[in-house]
Amino acid sequence: MTKRDTSTLASLSPFELKDELIKLAGSVSNRLMLNAGRGNPNFLATIPRHGFWQLGLFAMVESERSFSYLSPGIGGFPRRAGIEERFDLFTRAHHDVPGVSFLAGAVSYVRDQLGLDGGDFLYEMCEGILACNYPVPDRMLRLSEKIVKQYIRREMIGTHPFVGDFDLYAVEGGTAAMTYLFSSMRTNHLLKAGDVIALGKPIFTPYIEIPELAEYQLHEIAIDADPANGWQYSKKELDKLRDPKVKAFFLVNPSNPPSVRVSDESLAYIAEIVKERPDLILLTDDVYGTFADNFVSLFAMCPYNTILVYSYSKYFGATGWRLGVIATHKSNLLDDAIAKLPKAEAASLNKRYSSITTAPEKLLFIDRVVADSRTVALNHTAGLSTPQQVQMVLFSLFSLMDTAETYKKTMKQLIRSRKAALYRGMGAAAEAADANAVDYYTLLDVEQLSREVGPEFVKWLLDTIQPHELLFRLAEEAGVVLLPGGGFGTRHPSGRVSLANLNEEDYVKIGRSVRKLRDEYLERYHASHGKGSKSKK
Structure with missing residues (x-):
């Protein structure tokens, strides 16, 4: 393999460098690319999403109650009067549909635990998911x-x-x-x-x-x-x-x-x-x-x-x-x-904020952020889209209602088992338990991976490799994509492994690829120093 000069890429953001690594990793046909670079999880919360779609169906029924005398395809704003009773009928009729029982529980939680009006909540959610009005208030509904x-x-x-x-x-x-x-x-x-x-x-x-x-x-x-x-x-x-x-x-x-x-x-x-x-x-x-x-x-x-x-x-x-x-x-x-x-x-x-308030000197910083996000002049159209806010609310309620923290415990266990698989693939002992560790990512740095061999090898390796050389070799030879830790301000050459976006066996494969590359450099080190192979298998 021709040695690749990676020094010219050292100034790139790790997220831009990732694209170059992906090209290399995908350059071999019929080879599975293992992209542990970006932290996009491959898991998601389904219950609040089911709730979102069922809420949308209920909101559509509410919309079609208005202007029903017109030709089909035209609806109006939902009506506040009686909306809680109509929602109760909807949930009874569709109680076995995924997401409906969650919605019914959400309304109950909002009313009984948070002390908010259930009808007002449903009206805000229906109007929000229909996206039929500007976000008002603009900071948040x-x-x-x-x-x-x-x-x-x-x-x-x-x-x-x-x-x-x-x-x-x-x-x-x-x-x-x-x-x-x-x-x-x-x-x-x-x-x-x-x-x-x-x-x-x-x-x-x-x-x-x-x-x-x-x-x-x-x-x-x-x-x-x-x-x-x-x-x-x-x-x-x-x-x-x-x-x-x-x-x-x-x-x-x-x-x-x-x-x-x-x-x-x-x-x-x-x-x-x-x-x-x-x-x-x-x-x-x-x-x-x-x-x-x-x-x-x-x-x-x-x-x-x-x-x-x-x-x-x-x-x-x-x-x-x-x-x-x-x-x-x-x-x-x-x-x-x-x-x-x-x-x-x-x-x-x-003067900057005078067009949106008669007392600009009293405008809160957080409201200035809202105005600045729309260059002040467009402050009247500021705000996150209302369907996005509805999904945010449903995510929040899903977590608040999960008093046993079932979802949270499952997510923690999922990513921590993946970290164990990565170390298993490297043939290394998992790091000692740390109450502060979260394990969404893990850093594999040259010093850490080579500590068992000795400081002389670490120094030789740091003097020998070019910036990002190990990451490019992993991508080109094994189809493994990691992000450079240096772009995040780490002190030593390293790779960031996302533990969120691949399956457990994939992390075993990544671990094996990392170990194989490390051992290859170790063989070169021993050869250059006149020593026999001491690679640990």
């Missing part, structure tokens, strides 16, 4: 926000003491949340060109790439998690946040790609630092939090300082739906910082 808020409280806050309330903005997944937040923080002078931000690394690549763009020009410092300490942040690393030059700290928790939640001790230490740095903006992206045991978000610990981003994409297998929320506490640092801006900057912002 009224009852939908209350229901999703309960889900966020349960999954992100849990039993942690939490004072006060928070607002939600329903967005097109976590990626839209990132885009909107970076834009609005810049627009509202919360982050300016030249400001220093800290990134908890490793981290989802766009958090590294966006601040470097010309429109932001932010300087980044790394808060590095230590792989030798279970990918936790040391106090020494976290102490970097004490520097007043650091304006914000962004992290993904549980981390991407190590898939480890920030320990309770580290969260408490960050909270201590925030007491000394009440001006420090925190942004926590907690998309993988629902896979963790006893998860508590930084948003729960430091609500005044923290913006929470959560996406439904991974836990519910809903990457195509594009569902997520931004949360801010009703009393927060962002609003207070905007209120203290210099007169010239405040006047400029007041």
